[in-house]
Amino acid sequence: MMPDPGPSPALSLAIDAGALAGNWRALDRLSGGARAGAAVKADAYGLGARVAVPILREAGCGRFFVAHWAEAAAIRALVPAGGLSVLHGPLTASDVAFALASGARPVINSLAQARRWLEAGGGPCDLMVDTGMNRLGLEMAALGDEAVARLEVIGLLSHLASADEDSAQNPRQQALWRQACAAVRHREASLANSAGIMLGEAYHGELTRPGLALYGGVPRPELAPHIRQVVRPRAAILQTRWLEAGDTVGYNATFIAPGRMRVGVIALGYADGYLRCWTGRGEMLAGDERLPVLGRVSMDMSVIDLTRVPALGEGDWVEAAYDLPTAARASGLSQYELLTLLGRRFGR
Numbered sequence: 498m499m500p501d502p503g504p505s506p507a508l509s510l511a512i513d514a515g516a517l518a519g520n521w522r523a524l525d526r527l528s529g530g531a532r533a534g535a536a537v538k539a540d541a542y543g544l545g546a547r548v549a550v551p552i553l554r555e556a557g558c559g560r561f562f563v564a565h566w567a568e569a570a571a572i573r574a575l576v577p578a579g580g581l582s583v584l585h586g587p588l589t590a591s592d593v594a595f596a597l598a599s600g601a602r603p604v605i606n607s608l609a610q611a612r613r614w615l616e617a618g619g620g621p622c623d624l625m626v627d628t629g630m631n632r633l634g635l636e637m638a639a640l641g642d643e644a645v646a647r648l649e650v651i652g653l654l655s656h657l658a659s660a661d662e663d664s665a666q667n668p669r670q671q672a673l674w675r676q677a678c679a680a681v682r683h684r685e686a687s688l689a690n691s692a693g694i695m696l697g698e699a700y701h702g703e704l705t706r707p708g709l710a711l712y713g714g715v716p717r718p719e720l721a722p723h724i725r726q727v728v729r730p731r732a733a734i735l736q737t738r739w740l741e742a743g744d745t746v747g748y749n750a751t752f753i754a755p756g757r758m759r760v761g762v763i764a765l766g767y768a769d770g771y772l773r774c775w776t777g778r779g780e781m782l783a784g785d786e787r788l789p790v791l792g793r794v795s796m797d798m799s800v801i802d803l804t805r806v807p808a809l810g811e812g813d814w815v816e817a818a819y820d821l822p823t824a825a826r827a828s829g830l831s832q833y834e835l836l837t838l839l840g841r842r843f844g845r
């Protein structure tokens with residue numbers, strides 16, 4: 498018997514599988530002679546890795562990147578052997594034990610991590626080299642260390658800090674990554690994130706690592722024609738009411754009705770990642786109508802203007818306007834934040 502799924506949430510995240518698969522194929526094509534992998538850290542940028550990974554695999558993706566070891570544990574059954582890399586690298590003995598037992602590949606970020614991995618017996622790993630971001634990664638000066646020479650490096654990685662801009666930092670990092678590739682034996686060189694793919698062939702190596710653009714983000718305008726929206730947050734209308742001129746809505750009464758109007762309370766609030774920055778800026782979609790969010794967003798609810806959609810009532814659903822580049826401009830949040838904020842209460 499199927500377990501009782503319990504009450505269904507009044508909040509759902511519609512995920513367009515065709516758009517996700519199409520975005521991966523487009524990024525793979527734009528990667529030229531390189532293959533595209535997929536960054537699926539942070540639960541596939543909030544979509545739900547258990548939903549996203551099978552769709553990406555079906556599209557042809559064979560290489561996946563997570564940040565935490567716990568994220569690798571959650572999806573390892575969904576990913577082909579040798580196709581899963583853990584960006585944070587092995588910090589503890591239990592990380593190393595998990596890597597050895599599961600085949601999830603550590604990304605080695607420091608000499609300490611390299612030695613920890615080798616002492617445990619080692620085996621295939623990736624190596625992240627810092628070329629100027631000063632986040633994770635081995636410094637260039639350490640590339641000649643004997644511990645590095647003993648690593649069995651599959652992916653030789655670096656990460657671009659400013660690929661979404663036409664910055665002089667891009668060619669500087671690219672040149673250092675090439676130097677690292679010449680210094681360390683490896684199988685696949687990998688530098689580009691979503692934006693980096695559009696910087697051209699010199700940035701491609703053998704493997705690219707898009708994340709954001711898979712999920713509908715557009716970090717560089719050149720990507721726009723290739724990328725489709727994937728994620729559509731939807732919420733049910735819990736109640737409707739009429740306001741008279743002068744009535745106010747929500748905490749601190751920041752919206753004052755200019756006249757008689759009909760409003761609806763929807764089950765979407767800041768606890769779901771629909772932050773208070775949407776106050777006075779957010780819109781819900783219903784057919785061709787755009788329904789403004791009125792007053793402050795609360796924890797579990799927002800209030801929207803239903804005056805122009807008299808047919809909509811309690812139990813009907815609306816969709817948040819959430820095309821990522823547009824929503825980022827409207828909210829002041831980054832496209833990455835818009836995705837990864839989406840909370841656990843959404844049915845996925």
Ligand SMILES: *Cc1c(COP(=O)(O)O)cnc(C)c1O
Pocket residue numbers: 536538584656689690691692706707708709710
């Ligand atoms: C997150 C991440 C990516 C993906 O970056 P996007 O900008 O989302 O395409 C690639 N590589 C590394 C190391 C990352 O941490």
